[in-house]
């Protein structure tokens with residue numbers, strides 16, 4: 001049969017879709033070509049916000065339009081949370097919900113250079129605004145030795161950068177009694193001669209210990225690039241959100257990174273407009289984030305998720321208009337931070353990993369500290385590291 005998988009949402013979903021496609025191909029099925037109508041279409045959904053749900057539904061409509069005779073299967077986080085809502089859509093033939101108590105291994109390749117390695121799944125934190133623990137279940141992981149084998153295999157097959165993905169990867173080890181720092185250390189010490197990089201996905205600030213930061217600073221292969229979810233710059237809101245840290249701890253983490261890795265890229269997730277984010281809390285948030293020495297903000301606008309604890313809390317609601325205004329304000333601050341980061345780090349020597357895509361005669365690559373550079377396309381440079389003065 002010919003199969004098409006349509007993936008929405010995070011890197012983890014992409015890694016899982018890729019693993020699923022490999023499995024189907026190994027059983028004798030074939031990936032549908034670009035304009036070919038598939039026999040089976042699988043839509044792997046996301047449910048992180050209302051907008052994500054909307055995009056899932058649009059993708060399902062489009063999949064049916066483009067593949068009128070296909071069997072249409074829906075899976076992923078939205079399917080797990082709202083199976084009936086999806087099953088009721090006329091376009092859908094079947095909803096498949098993954099079992100949450102097993103760890104499904106996934107590795108995906110993005111072009112030739114990068115490989116997303118799923119090291120963990122699920123989350124035990126139950127932040128009051130978040131539906132992910134209900135969709136993906138409790139924190140679980142495979143063993144370090146298994147992941148080392150997967151990473152070595154990916155590098156042997158040509159990947160030059162391994163990106164560690166998961167829902168709450170700093171919580172690695174719940175299933176195996178191991179821990180995240182040992183995983184990093186073993187990945188860094190893989191006996192591989194050819195050059196490669198490890199990039200760490202998002203790690204909760206309470207789990208990003210100084211020891212982990214120090215390990216990154218002395219590592220041979222781990223990129224000086226941190227992605228840390230802050231979510232709010234107001235301690236009152238962090239409490240409402242049931243986050244596991246306060247702004248003082250977050251500032252200590254950032255200060256430690258800046259002390260041992262002054263050139264590191266620090267990306268920070270920020271949510272705006274959650275219930276209880278009063279004008280006063282918002283002003284605290286803006287003041288805090290403006291002063292924080294980070295490189296870029298990833299801004300998310302809060303949307304109410306069915307079944308989450310925040311909906312039953314007696315809190316003032318931020319209007320949609322105000323949520324949008326706050327989002328715009330943080331986007332502006334983010335742009336200033338990014339420009340300041342570039343101004344500080346350009347020019348300086350760096351190593352770029354060039355990617356395959358030929359974009360109107362240009363090719364792109366990222367430095368270890370996540371600065372995107374371009375140069376005229378040169379096929380011989382694809383998937384290689386070169387030293388440059390940025």
Ligand code: SF4
Nearest residue numbers: 123125126127130132
């Ligand atoms: S840490 Fe909080 S926001 Fe992140 S997945 Fe877990 S519950 Fe959701």
